[in-house]
Amino acid sequence: xxNNADTWTVAGRTFTSRLIxxxxxxxxxxxxxxxxxxSGAEIVTVAVRRVNVSDPSQPVLQDHIDPKKVTxxxxxxxxxxxxxxxxxxxxxxxxxxxxxxxxxxxxEAKTLYPDMRETLMxxxxxxxxxxxxxxxxxxxxIAAKQLEDAGAVAIMPLGAPIGSGLGIQxxxxxxxxxxxxxxxxxxxxxxxxxxxxxxxxxxxxxxxxMNTAIAEAKDPVRMAKAMKLAVQAGxxxxxxGRMAKRRYADPSSPxxxxx
Amino acid sequence: MGxxxxxxxxxxxxxxxxxxxxxxxxxAIGLDATKVAVERNREIVPRSTLGDVAVAExxxxxxxxxxxxx
Numbered sequence: 570x571x572n573n574a575d576t577w578t579v580a581g582r583t584f585t586s587r588l589i590x591x592x593x594x595x596x597x598x599x600x601x602x603x604x605x606x607x608s609g610a611e612i613v614t615v616a617v618r619r620v621n622v623s624d625p626s627q628p629v630l631q632d633h634i635d636p637k638k639v640t641x642x643x644x645x646x647x648x649x650x651x652x653x654x655x656x657x658x659x660x661x662x663x664x665x666x667x668x669x670x671x672x673x674x675x676x677e678a679k680t681l682y683p684d685m686r687e688t689l690m691x692x693x694x695x696x697x698x699x700x701x702x703x704x705x706x707x708x709x710x711i712a713a714k715q716l717e718d719a720g721a722v723a724i725m726p727l728g729a730p731i732g733s734g735l736g737i738q739x740x741x742x743x744x745x746x747x748x749x750x751x752x753x754x755x756x757x758x759x760x761x762x763x764x765x766x767x768x769x770x771x772x773x774x775x776x777x778x779m780n781t782a783i784a785e786a787k788d789p790v791r792m793a794k795a796m797k798l799a800v801q802a803g804x805x806x807x808x809x810g811r812m813a814k815r816r817y818a819d820p821s822s823p824x825x826x827x828x
Numbered sequence: 829m830g831x832x833x834x835x836x837x838x839x840x841x842x843x844x845x846x847x848x849x850x851x852x853x854x855x856a857i858g859l860d861a862t863k864v865a866v867e868r869n870r871e872i873v874p875r876s877t878l879g880d881v882a883v884a885e886x887x888x889x890x891x892x893x894x895x896x897x898x
Contacts, residue, residue, distance in 0.1 A: 591896075591897060591898025592895075592896035592897060592898070593896045593897045593898040594896075594898070595896065598896075601896060614897055614898055615894040615895065615896065615897055616894070616895050616896065616897025617865075617892050617893075617894060617895075618892060618893070618895045619838040619839075619890065619891065619892055620838065620859055620864055620891050620892060620893050622837050622838050622840060622842075622857055622891070623840075625857055625858035625859045626858065629863060629893060629894075629895075630893075630894050630895055630896055631863055631894065636894075641894060643894065644897055644898070646897050646898065656867075656870075659872050660865040660867060660872065660890070660892050661865070661894075662865075663865035663866075663872050663873075663874065663875060664863070664864060664865035664892060664893060664894060665894065731898070732898075779898075780897075780898025781898065784898075
């Protein structure tokens with residue numbers, strides 16, 4: 570298998586890059602665009618917010634990141650109820666014409682943990698309205714199955730709280746979700762550095778979504794490149810089929826012929 | 829500007845020309861209608877009809893666009 574053939578598909582759209590990056594927290598649009606370029610990502614998450622009616626001449630995201638070249642994945646960040654999230658995505662669909670969206674319904678500001686009851690309700694409504702929701706969720710294999718049954722086109726469990734950079738806290742549940750899902754699974758949130766992204770991919774995830782790990786690095790463009798390489802390395806390692814673990818040493822040099 | 833009506837746009841009260849379409853109102857604010865979505869009294873206004881729907885006294889509009897986010 571060549572790298573070029575190793576693609577993944579969500580809701581009928583096929584992508585080569587397995588890294589999805591956010592567009593928040595950057596110093597400016599230029600740095601954001603440079604980091605995106607270095608990451609090789611083909612999908613970016615974007616938020617939906619009120620325009621500044623008092624100063625409509627402010628620069629806008631689309632002038633720096635072209636939605637014709639990169640797939641915009643509108644999110645519902647900041648929504649704490651299914652109703653708010655659905656309303657936001659209806660507006661997003663009108664603004665951009667995209668059915669592929671990222672649903673997140675938050676439970677509380679302190680942890681930004683998802684409210685799974687509201688998330689499930691919103692998933693059902695959105696799927697009925699023709700949306701293709703990629704859904705941020707807890708790392709719970711049962712919740713993941715319920716979301717898939719409700720119409721989620723991708724399952725996106727958190728590795729750790731949003732913006733925490735703590736890395737993947739529960740590899741077992743992430744792996745259980747991967748094994749149980751028939752739609753793509755992407756770790757969304759919690760990645761802090763390249764090894765975290767590699768771990769997600771080694772667990773068999775289809776991709777990784779991150780924002781803060783790149784945007785808050787001292788050199789975001791360089792970290793974007795590191796994440797690209799980590800995702801590729803983790804994917805290659807997963808496809809390679811890692812060696813079995815042993816409790817004790819096993820010498821790599823032959824024992825025969827010792828002087 | 830002749831006769832005007834009072835509307836709310838993103839929470840701010842504004843006066844717009846009576847009989848103006850939503851597209852005209854968006855343009856008068858200085859926004860590119862191809863980069864925003866408009867909700868009128870909690871209902872989405874399809875972009876294709878922005879030029880047809882007239883603004884009415886007391887209308888509440890939300891005008892949104894995409895910004896950076898994770």
